[in-house]
Amino acid sequence: xxxxxxxxxxxxxxxxxxxxxxxxxxxxxxxxxxxxxxxxxxxxxxxxxxxxxxxxxxxxxxxxxxxxxxxxxxxxxxxxxxxxxxxxxxxxxxxxxxxxxxxxxxxxxxxxxxxxxxxxxxxxxxxxxxxxxxxxxxxxxxxxxxxxxxxxxxxxxxxxxxxxxxxxxxxxxxxxxxxxxxxxxxxxxxxxxxxxxxxxxxxxxxxxxxxxxxxxxxxxxxxxxxxxxxxx
Amino acid sequence: xxxxxxxxxxxxxxxxxxxxxxxxxxxxxxxxxxxxxxxxxxxxxxxxxxxxxxxxxxxxxxxxxxxxxxxxxxxxxxxxxxxxxxxxxxxxxxxxxxxxxxxxxxxxxxxxxxxxxxxxxxxxxxxxxxxxxxxxxxxxxxxxxxxxxxxxxxxxxxxxxxxxxxxxxxxxxxxxxxxxxxxxxxxxxxxxxxxxxxxxxxxxxxxxxxxxxxxxxxxxxxxxxxxxxxxx
DNA sequence: CGGTAAAGAATTTTCGAAAAAAAATCAATA
DNA sequence: TATTGATTTTTTTTCGAAAATTCTTTACCG
Numbered sequence: 001x002x003x004x005x006x007x008x009x010x011x012x013x014x015x016x017x018x019x020x021x022x023x024x025x026x027x028x029x030x031x032x033x034x035x036x037x038x039x040x041x042x043x044x045x046x047x048x049x050x051x052x053x054x055x056x057x058x059x060x061x062x063x064x065x066x067x068x069x070x071x072x073x074x075x076x077x078x079x080x081x082x083x084x085x086x087x088x089x090x091x092x093x094x095x096x097x098x099x100x101x102x103x104x105x106x107x108x109x110x111x112x113x114x115x116x117x118x119x120x121x122x123x124x125x126x127x128x129x130x131x132x133x134x135x136x137x138x139x140x141x142x143x144x145x146x147x148x149x150x151x152x153x154x155x156x157x158x159x160x161x162x163x164x165x166x167x168x169x170x171x172x173x174x175x176x177x178x179x180x181x182x183x184x185x186x187x188x189x190x191x192x193x194x195x196x197x198x199x200x201x202x203x204x205x206x207x208x209x210x211x212x213x214x215x216x217x218x219x220x221x222x223x224x225x226x227x228x229x230x231x232x
Numbered sequence: 233x234x235x236x237x238x239x240x241x242x243x244x245x246x247x248x249x250x251x252x253x254x255x256x257x258x259x260x261x262x263x264x265x266x267x268x269x270x271x272x273x274x275x276x277x278x279x280x281x282x283x284x285x286x287x288x289x290x291x292x293x294x295x296x297x298x299x300x301x302x303x304x305x306x307x308x309x310x311x312x313x314x315x316x317x318x319x320x321x322x323x324x325x326x327x328x329x330x331x332x333x334x335x336x337x338x339x340x341x342x343x344x345x346x347x348x349x350x351x352x353x354x355x356x357x358x359x360x361x362x363x364x365x366x367x368x369x370x371x372x373x374x375x376x377x378x379x380x381x382x383x384x385x386x387x388x389x390x391x392x393x394x395x396x397x398x399x400x401x402x403x404x405x406x407x408x409x410x411x412x413x414x415x416x417x418x419x420x421x422x423x424x425x426x427x428x429x430x431x432x433x434x435x436x437x438x439x440x441x442x443x444x445x446x447x448x449x450x451x452x453x454x455x456x457x458x459x460x461x462x463x464x
Numbered sequence: 465c466g467g468t469a470a471a472g473a474a475t476t477t478t479c480g481a482a483a484a485a486a487a488a489t490c491a492a493t494a
Numbered sequence: 495t496a497t498t499g500a501t502t503t504t505t506t507t508t509c510g511a512a513a514a515t516t517c518t519t520t521a522c523c524g
Contacts, residue, residue, distance in 0.1 A: 075505095092390060159318075160403075
């Protein structure tokens with residue numbers, strides 16, 4: 001696979017406590033279970049995640065570098081604050097990066113890329129259809145949604161571009177989840193996904209990228225319209 | 233200032249040992265004093281940087297997230313390895329990101345941007361002129377060089393774009409310093425800087441971006457021509 | 465001889481407590 | 495009453511040692 005191996009989580013080494021709690025913290029920040037701007041006290045974190053201070057500090061340090069957590073001097077860590085200016089910037093940059101990657105993928109993606117994309121779309125659609133009837137795991141939908149967007153651009157052949165796109169997708173996703181709380185994006189989004197994929201498979205770069213931009217713009221409008229709660 | 237505040241290093245909080253050693257490790261990795269791919273043993277690091285394990289692990293964790301260090305399972309940390317594929321990818325993405333940011337800066341940069349840019353260029357030129365006669369601090373040149381490239385794009389108004397550009401600049405810089413060892417890029421580079429700045433001030437976006445691309449391509453050629461030493 | 469298993473050494477990772485810093489409380493003074 | 499300054503409390507940060515894991519060496523057996 002053509003991916004940046006920073007933390008080669010898979011092979012060989014057993015999962016460390018720091019890596020484990022990093023993943024859990026990340027999920028809780030993206031889901032806004034940990035509210036933007038709030039302080040992260042070690043006493044609470046130790047309790048909540050059942051590990052000591054050392055792995056917690058490691059995990060938080062990693063999250064600082066990816067922009068989901070901030071830290072200052074000897075004053076501890078906080079969840080990254082949220083603002084309209086921030087999400088507006090994130091949306092703009094995400095459109096550029098993910099758009100570029102998608103264009104490249106459409107240009108040079110091979111059979112494996114197509115197959116993986118179709119598979120990712122299918123897994124997402126399955127869950128969305130199921131969600132019409134029964135209640136479905138929110139976190140699972142998030143994972144499959146992220147995976148679909150990733151699959152779209154994987155064919156671009158640039159590990160760094162994919163890495164940056166992931167970074168911005170996560171940032172964007174946190175804001176989306178601030179506003180839409182508990183309503184798995186419904187029909188319209190699902191259809192957009194379908195259309196973007198089809199354009200990509202048809203090797204229609206302009207079409208795919210245009211739709212991706214609209215997709216992001218629409219989500220941004222929704223986010224901005226609900227307003228961003230910024231507790232002091 | 234319009235900048236991402238992940239680790240608000242300035243105000244308030246006193247500099248922590250972890251933050252301090254993060255900076256020093258970063259410098260040593262970028263300068264290739266710590267060779268690409270090499271293992272980072274805590275015994276050695278403790279000795280070299282005069283701190284305990286805790287701040288070291290924190291600093292290394294941050295560096296993992298910024299792609300200068302890798303880690304796997306319970307097998308410790310290593311300096312990120314180097315490869316031709318990697319630097320080729322980095323160069324491509326850097327051209328896109330920094331190019332876009334420069335274009336935006338040229339489009340909307342204000343007086344403060346222009347003034348800061350001219351100042352940064354001057355500081356760099358001063359050192360380069362001085363370097364013709366006496367020996368000059370390498371690290372100081374690196375800092376001013378980085379600062380010049382930063383000044384070029386600061387006017388773009390997008391904290392995230394600037395952040396990503398910094399990330400890629402650092403990655404690229406490490407490779408440059410692998411090859412050019414001890415020869416502060418001479419006349420030609422200095423002239424290119426001058427020309428790019430002039431085009432930017434003249435609000436000639438296409439010209440500035442084109443020259444920036446050439447600037448990066450030339451550096452890439454040099455890097456690839458010297459070959460990348462990849463010890464097993 | 466080659467390969468496999470067990471013992472030993474080296475290294476990483478984690479915990480618990482001490483040290484250092486920041487925040488909060490309270491008293492004294494103008 | 496507001497403000498400053500000292501004291502206590504809380505919280506973060508760092509160190510040193512214990513636990514867990516990986517790597518190396520050695521011995522054994524097919």
